[in-house]
Amino acid sequence: xxxxxxxxxxxxxxxxxxxxxxxxxxxxxxxxxxxxxxxxxxxxxxxxxxxxxxxxxxxxxxxxxxxxxxxxxxxxxxxxxxxxxxxxxxxxxxxxxxxxxxxxxxxxxxxxxxxxxxxxxxxxxxxxxxxxxxxxxxxxxxxxxxxxxxxxxxxxxxxxxxxxxxxxxxxxxxxxxxxxxxxxxxxxxxxxxxxxxxxxxxxxxxxxxxxxxxxxxxxxxxxx
Amino acid sequence: xxxxxxxxxxxxxxxxxxxxxxxxxxxxxxxxxxxxxxxxxxxxxxxxxxxxxxxxxxxxxxxxxxxxxxxxxxxxxxxxxxxxxxxxxxxxxxxxxxxxxxxxxxxxxxxxxxxxxxxxxxxxxxxxxxxxxxxxxxxxxxxxxxxxxxxxxxxxxxxxxxxxxxxxxxxxxxxxxxxxxxxxxxxxxxxxxxxxxxxxxxxxxxxxxxxxxxxxxxxxxxxx
Numbered sequence: 001x002x003x004x005x006x007x008x009x010x011x012x013x014x015x016x017x018x019x020x021x022x023x024x025x026x027x028x029x030x031x032x033x034x035x036x037x038x039x040x041x042x043x044x045x046x047x048x049x050x051x052x053x054x055x056x057x058x059x060x061x062x063x064x065x066x067x068x069x070x071x072x073x074x075x076x077x078x079x080x081x082x083x084x085x086x087x088x089x090x091x092x093x094x095x096x097x098x099x100x101x102x103x104x105x106x107x108x109x110x111x112x113x114x115x116x117x118x119x120x121x122x123x124x125x126x127x128x129x130x131x132x133x134x135x136x137x138x139x140x141x142x143x144x145x146x147x148x149x150x151x152x153x154x155x156x157x158x159x160x161x162x163x164x165x166x167x168x169x170x171x172x173x174x175x176x177x178x179x180x181x182x183x184x185x186x187x188x189x190x191x192x193x194x195x196x197x198x199x200x201x202x203x204x205x206x207x208x209x210x211x212x213x214x215x216x217x218x219x220x221x222x223x224x
Numbered sequence: 225x226x227x228x229x230x231x232x233x234x235x236x237x238x239x240x241x242x243x244x245x246x247x248x249x250x251x252x253x254x255x256x257x258x259x260x261x262x263x264x265x266x267x268x269x270x271x272x273x274x275x276x277x278x279x280x281x282x283x284x285x286x287x288x289x290x291x292x293x294x295x296x297x298x299x300x301x302x303x304x305x306x307x308x309x310x311x312x313x314x315x316x317x318x319x320x321x322x323x324x325x326x327x328x329x330x331x332x333x334x335x336x337x338x339x340x341x342x343x344x345x346x347x348x349x350x351x352x353x354x355x356x357x358x359x360x361x362x363x364x365x366x367x368x369x370x371x372x373x374x375x376x377x378x379x380x381x382x383x384x385x386x387x388x389x390x391x392x393x394x395x396x397x398x399x400x401x402x403x404x405x406x407x408x409x410x411x412x413x414x415x416x417x418x419x420x421x422x423x424x425x426x427x428x429x430x431x432x433x434x435x436x437x438x439x440x441x442x443x444x445x446x447x448x
Contacts, residue, residue, distance in 0.1 A: 039263050039264040039265065039345065040263040040347045040368055040369075040372055040375070040376065041263060041365075041367060041368030041369045041372060067375050068348060068375060068376055068377065068378065069374065069375060069376075069377050070371070070374045070375050072371050072374065072375065091348070091352070091378060092348075093317065093346070093348035093349050120348065121263065121347060121375070121376075122317070122346060122347070122348055122349075123264045123345060123346070124292060124315070124316075124317035124344065124346055124349075125317050125346075125348075125349065128315070141265075141367065143265060143365065143367035143390065143393065143397075144264055144265025145264075145265045147294070147296050148264055148265060150293065150294045150296065151264070151291050151292060151293060151294050151296065151345070152264065152292055152293075152345075153292065153293050154292065154315055166367065166397075168396070169367065169393065169396055169397065172392070172393055172396055173367075173390075173393065173423075174423075199398075
């Protein structure tokens with residue numbers, strides 16, 4: 001009988017260990033980090049741009065942008081005023097703790113309050129790889145449709161907040177908000193939710209206040 | 225020095241072998257098959273619904289729907305008039321040839337002209353797993369943004385046709401069609417393209433004619 005080689009298990013626990021190292025490093029530097037996940041085109045980069053602009057002068061923000069290819073997103077974050085590091089994963093469909101460790105080394109953590117990590121656009125794989133952030137956020141969007149929590153439960157289950165972006169498209173795209181929210185409620189009861197539009201600015205103030213509050217709360221007692 | 229174990233290579237070649245078996249089986253039954261891929265919410269299921277309705281009485285269509293969870297898509301395809309088999313991948317982020325082999329066994333191929341396989345919503349992983357279909361189609365959509373070919377090159381490179389869905393949202397979402405098409409042209413020169421809206425019906429006739437033509441061409445000489 002051939003020996004079974006537990007490859008996946010080994011990789012995952014190595015990733016978890018490294019994720020914990022990233023978290024300790026962030027705590028020591030008193031830098032709060034979030035992992036921002038979404039399907040392609042939900043508006044992660046737009047939300048990050050608005051966050052960097054909206055919190056300018058109040059929080060010092062660094063960015064880590066994960067993509068299969070290009071540095072478009074880091075370019076955009078940089079243009080909005082953040083220090084941005086681009087990770088090109090080659091073909092990989094998610095970021096992992098090793099990639100983030102390497103990117104953190106390229107940021108001057110002593111000059112930052114918040115690091116926003118933009119994961120690869122994917123509603124499946126990123127859920128399985130911890131990065132070592134304090135919180136994780138899922139960005140959904142109206143034109144994606146209202147059935148996504150039901151079809152991608154792993155992603156909706158594990159996050160600390162759900163942002164529903166592109167609400168300016170509600171008049172033009174079929175979307176049952178009640179059905180969508182019912183799906184979220186089953187998977188992640190009571191999770192913090194924001195309805196907003198990066199394009200029109202509607203609802204952004206609530207998100208910005210939450211983000212700033214999260215960082216302030218963390219700063220009082222890092223690593224608690 | 226530890227021995228390197230080429231796990232990935234083995235898995236891939238087993239998948240390729242099975243994909244070829246699926247293709248032979250479809251050829252023998254004179255059934256044309258397409259692999260439909262897209263990011264979550266681009267409109268694969270809507271396009272399939274319109275295809276089933278639009279070709280009713282002209283092609284006998286079977287469906288295989290892949291999702292992490294739920295049978296929403298198979299239910300929709302069935303309601304539109306197709307025989308539909310739902311594959312729930314559990315956590316897997318793509319379909320593979322084994323799953324399709326099993327689903328093909330549940331379809332009565334002798335009664336079908338076309339099998340449409342709806343892959344898991346994901347712009348990364350499905351590109352790496354052949355299913356044994358004759359053609360593959362990528363469904364993009366306007367609100368996803370115009371940078372997707374650049375950021376997900378693996379997916380755009382390998383397909384036989386690109387459908388640009390939700391063109392009814394062009395007035396409401398920022399999208400540079402020239403920039404988008406330039407990205408496609410670099411990765412996949414001359415690839416067949418359709419601009420349409422499943423919601424308004426605009427542009428659907430070109431897609432339906434192409435689909436029907438593909439099946440007719442195949443039927444003249446299956447397995448050529």
